[in-house]
Amino acid sequence: MDPDLIAAAALAALAAVIAARILIPDYLARRRERRERLRDLIRNGVATIARDERNQAQALRWDPATGEVATQDPRRN
DSSP states (O other): OOHHHHHHHHHHHHHHHHHHHHHHHHHHHHHHHHHHHHHHHHHHHHHHHHHHHHHHHHHHHEETTTTEEOSSOGGGO
């Protein structure tokens, strides 16, 4: 084999290893950040939906004439 060809192949392999050592952790970190961001969005969305449901239920029980909140949900009557 030609020594220049062996040197070129070794240099290409070294470049591939260096690129992989740099790019793979960066890719994994970005993927983890996206996953965490999506998880946070889902949690916030679920919390918002639950809060809206509580607010709506409380609004249905609120009597504007007395300014008090009924102890029983009027939808159940």
